[in-house]
Amino acid sequence: MREITYLKAINEAVDEEMARDPAVILMGQDVRKWGAPLGEFKGLYEKYGERVLDTGISETAMLGATAGSAATGMRPIVHIMFGEFLGVCLSDIRCALTKTRYMTGGKTRFPATIMTYTGAGRSAAGEHSACPYSLMMATPGLKIVVPATPYDAKGLIKSAIREDNPVQVFYHVGLIFSKMTSEIPDEDFTLPIGKADIKREGSDVTVVAIGLMVHRALAAADRLQEKGISIEVVDPRTLAPLDRQTIIASVKKTGKLTIMDEEPKTQSASSEIAAMVAEEAFDCLKAPIKRICAPDTPIPFSPALERAWMPEEEDLIEAVSELAG
Amino acid sequence: MDPIPRFRKKLIEMGPLTDAAADEIHREAAAEVAEAVRFASESPYPAPEEVLTDVYA
Numbered sequence: 001m002r003e004i005t006y007l008k009a010i011n012e013a014v015d016e017e018m019a020r021d022p023a024v025i026l027m028g029q030d031v032r033k034w035g036a037p038l039g040e041f042k043g044l045y046e047k048y049g050e051r052v053l054d055t056g057i058s059e060t061a062m063l064g065a066t067a068g069s070a071a072t073g074m075r076p077i078v079h080i081m082f083g084e085f086l087g088v089c090l091s092d093i094r095c096a097l098t099k100t101r102y103m104t105g106g107k108t109r110f111p112a113t114i115m116t117y118t119g120a121g122r123s124a125a126g127e128h129s130a131c132p133y134s135l136m137m138a139t140p141g142l143k144i145v146v147p148a149t150p151y152d153a154k155g156l157i158k159s160a161i162r163e164d165n166p167v168q169v170f171y172h173v174g175l176i177f178s179k180m181t182s183e184i185p186d187e188d189f190t191l192p193i194g195k196a197d198i199k200r201e202g203s204d205v206t207v208v209a210i211g212l213m214v215h216r217a218l219a220a221a222d223r224l225q226e227k228g229i230s231i232e233v234v235d236p237r238t239l240a241p242l243d244r245q246t247i248i249a250s251v252k253k254t255g256k257l258t259i260m261d262e263e264p265k266t267q268s269a270s271s272e273i274a275a276m277v278a279e280e281a282f283d284c285l286k287a288p289i290k291r292i293c294a295p296d297t298p299i300p301f302s303p304a305l306e307r308a309w310m311p312e313e314e315d316l317i318e319a320v321s322e323l324a325g
Numbered sequence: 326m327d328p329i330p331r332f333r334k335k336l337i338e339m340g341p342l343t344d345a346a347a348d349e350i351h352r353e354a355a356a357e358v359a360e361a362v363r364f365a366s367e368s369p370y371p372a373p374e375e376v377l378t379d380v381y382a
Contacts, residue, residue: 297380304370 003181009150010040010115010171013157014077016188018048021075024161027053027062028079028115036079038117038176059085063092070112070166071100077113077161083130083170086116090135097166098141112167113160118146119172119212119262120294120310125301131211131262133269136168137240143167143193144239148175148214151182152237155191163193172212180215196243198250202232204324206250208273209233209260213311217260220316229324231258239269247273248281255286256323260316265293290319 004012018024026044028036032054035042045052055062059080066078080086086093093114101108120129136144143165147153153171160167199214200221209217214235221231234250236242251257257277261270270291277289292311300306326334336342 295377297377300376302371304373305376308373308376 001183001185004150004154004184005181006150006153006171006175006178007038007040009154009182009184010157010176011035011042011044012184013154014041014161015044015047017158017161018044018051021161022051023073023075024077025051025053025069025074026077026079027055027065029055029057029081031079037081038173040176041079059088060092063089063097066112066114067092067096067100067110070097070110071108075111075113075161077115079115081117082128083116083118083132084127086114086132086136093136093142093166094139098139101165102141109164110166111164113157113163113169114166115157115169115171117173117176118170119174120299120306121174121212122177123301123303123306124173126298129299129306131170131172133170133210133239133261133263134267134272137269137272139240141166142240144170145193145237146170146211146239147237148172148199148211148235149182150180151184152191152197152235154184155189156193156237159190159193162190167193170211174212191237194238194241194243196234196236196238196246198232198246199235200231200233202230202254204230204254205232205256205258205320206247206254207231207233207258207260207316207320208236208247208270210236210239210269211262213260213262216311216313217316220313220320223313223317224320224324227321229320231320236273242273242276244276244280247277248284251277251281252284255284257285258290258292258316258319258323260292260311262311263293264296265291266296268293287323290323292316292319 031041031052032045062078066076069076097110118131145156147156157169160169207217217233221233224231232250234247259270259273261268270293274289292315294309300309333347
């Protein structure tokens with residue numbers, strides 16, 4: 001076992017999969033010289049040469065190349081830098097990449113991994129801070145993983161690259177910049193896509209938290225424990241396909257649900273999770289579902305406004321205290 | 326080369342711009358940016374309620 005950071009986890013996952021399978025290629029803007037703007041692919045060009053491709057600044061062309069190379073035997077990883085830029089290539093994701101297999105009666109496959117920065121908290125303003133989970137969840141045929149720890153990042157990214165379906169990986173810039181580490185096994189390991197992880201067991205309220213919010217929920221859990229309230233923190237880890245069973249089993253145990261999601265509340269991942277629980281586990285609920293989300297606005301640049309915009313530990317403590325009281 | 330210096334070079338070569346005029350445009354733009362930075366640095370942070378404004382006209 002050894003300890004690694006989130007940034008290192010991403011690098012090792014891609015490095016190991018490129019070493020394991022010569023069909024894996026990596027493309028993106030500035031991936032050769034910088035290893036992408038935050039440096040998570042550093043050293044891979046030196047190691048794998050032309051299998052690491054610098055693209056032009058055209059997400060449409062990048063996704064076209066991704067779909068084409070995936071359909072013809074490669075296993076491309078494409079770095080679409082920020083969540084909002086997925087809009088530039090959404091047609092290629094929603095048509096070429098995720099519909100063709102279905103439309104050809106299963107005769108084609110698209111083993112592609114899209115890797116994208118998400119998240120607010122660094123004053124990167126509206127275009128560089130979004131977590132567009134729900135936008136991508138509304139795309140049948142696409143799997144979506146949101147790793148919250150270095151361990152989850154390494155295991156899930158390796159699974160995403162080996163997966164025969166297109167997978168969107170969302171990784172929060174706040175986690176990339178954090179000094180947090182996880183223990184990682186020395187041997188090769190992967191984590192299953194489609195399986196949630198209970199990050200902390202508890203009995204009074206289930207808190208489903210996504211991405212960076214997992215850490216805010218865990219911090220809130222310690223403070224709530226001091227007040228005698230025990231929360232169970234469920235990290236879905238995969239948003240599509242969602243692990244309904246694990247979430248429902250937890251709600252059955254606690255009877256109360258709060259969802260913490262760093263998206264504008266309307267039509268967010270939290271909406272889908274709330275609807276699913278209301279539909280499938282209504283009888284178990286002892287109180288209305290609560291959602292801690294961002295307001296329905298773009299993400300502000302000003303540090304003061306951005307702090308007000310992001311869901312915080314305090315917001316969760318308040319909501320859970322009301323539910324548990 | 327960056328597109329802005331390249332465009333400046335091209336316009337000078339083609340005739341509609343002179344070196345002196347281009348320098349003047351650059352000075353004006355730099356002064357405008359410096360003034361904006363001064364204004365921002367000297368202004369207080371906005372009140373948290375402002376997060377909800379300017380979404381719609």
